[in-house]
Amino acid sequence: MTEPERRPRPRAFRLDGEQIVPPKSAKPQEAERAQPSVFEAQIDVFALEAETAPRGFVEEEKAIEAAQKRGVLRSVLVSWGGLFVSAVAGLLSLAAGMWLTNLVEDLFAHSAMLGTVGLALAGLALVAAAAMLAKEIAAIARQNRIAKLHIALAEARLRDDIKAAREHVKELCKLYEDRPETGRARALVLEFSQQIIDGRDLVDLAERHIAHPLDAQARREIADASKRVSIVTTVSPRALLDVLFVAAQAIRLMRRIAEIYGGRPGMLGFFKLARSVGAHLAITGGLAIGDSLLQQVVGHGIAAKLSAKLGEGVLNGLLTARVGLSAMAVCRPMPFSAEKAPGVADVAPFLFGDRGGGG
Numbered sequence: 001m002t003e004p005e006r007r008p009r010p011r012a013f014r015l016d017g018e019q020i021v022p023p024k025s026a027k028p029q030e031a032e033r034a035q036p037s038v039f040e041a042q043i044d045v046f047a048l049e050a051e052t053a054p055r056g057f058v059e060e061e062k063a064i065e066a067a068q069k070r071g072v073l074r075s076v077l078v079s080w081g082g083l084f085v086s087a088v089a090g091l092l093s094l095a096a097g098m099w100l101t102n103l104v105e106d107l108f109a110h111s112a113m114l115g116t117v118g119l120a121l122a123g124l125a126l127v128a129a130a131a132m133l134a135k136e137i138a139a140i141a142r143q144n145r146i147a148k149l150h151i152a153l154a155e156a157r158l159r160d161d162i163k164a165a166r167e168h169v170k171e172l173c174k175l176y177e178d179r180p181e182t183g184r185a186r187a188l189v190l191e192f193s194q195q196i197i198d199g200r201d202l203v204d205l206a207e208r209h210i211a212h213p214l215d216a217q218a219r220r221e222i223a224d225a226s227k228r229v230s231i232v233t234t235v236s237p238r239a240l241l242d243v244l245f246v247a248a249q250a251i252r253l254m255r256r257i258a259e260i261y262g263g264r265p266g267m268l269g270f271f272k273l274a275r276s277v278g279a280h281l282a283i284t285g286g287l288a289i290g291d292s293l294l295q296q297v298v299g300h301g302i303a304a305k306l307s308a309k310l311g312e313g314v315l316n317g318l319l320t321a322r323v324g325l326s327a328m329a330v331c332r333p334m335p336f337s338a339e340k341a342p343g344v345a346d347v348a349p350f351l352f353g354d355r356g357g358g359g
Helices: 028-034 043-054 056-071 079-110 110-161 162-175 180-193 201-233 239-260 267-283 291-299 306-333 349-355
Strands: none
Touching: 056 267, 056 306, 079 110, 079 306, 110 162, 110 201, 110 267, 162 180, 162 201, 180 201, 201 239, 201 306, 201 349, 239 267, 239 306, 267 306, 306 349
């Protein structure tokens, strides 16, 4: 039997890429053995994605957080405007109280029965006013809770903090415990919250199962409002009617989106919400919807080929959709992470002529 061939010894290698220089006295075979093979540097695609992916997410969340702090999370008495409104409201309350007191005294002076009836009605009015005030305070507190939850979930996902993610996801489920349609999704998220070990994955799971169905409702509301505004302002004969209708639809749309996400704003709560939406529009560029959109509307598309009135209707529809998207971003109880944030073309494709289908 022939002697088996000797297998070559494995070469040594180093990961830093430095070459080992063999001594001059070494033989060629030893020099060859002394020269190691070097692995080429490999790109870690997961680390690269972790570094690059959150950039747009962080920028969007900064804009939403700033808008929420300017509106929903802002205290009433932190500005001169807030002090003015509070002082005027106090003076009006005192004037109403004095008028009511004089009225009841005059009724008692005229007749004891009339005075008693007037006093009872004044008591009912005070009770109703207290109930309305309590409802306003509860609505504002709920809006603040949703805004703080949004910021907390965004931070937990960004830091991949599983402890914070579990805590805030439970709070999210509790927020919608009075919504029967979310029962199955909440049960699923709570079940898997103890099994998932990554905070980012848990937040994404909650978004897909809890926020996504609410997003679908909000997108339908935005599409319907944009369609109504574009049609009505196209056929409306007066510019004043256009302005009033667009404003009314924007107010209705903001309130409706807030209700979808659990906000339920009252009168004061709506003012805070409108301020947040306006701040978000200003931070994200207002009506600068994009060069491609402006080209579609003004360049080769709708407004250039059809009547100016139709072009005005389309622009009003785009404005309404933009307001709705800002309200969606501000009222949503969690960030857009697993789901892509919708754009104007996603919620109102019918405004883009040959780009969209929808009716």
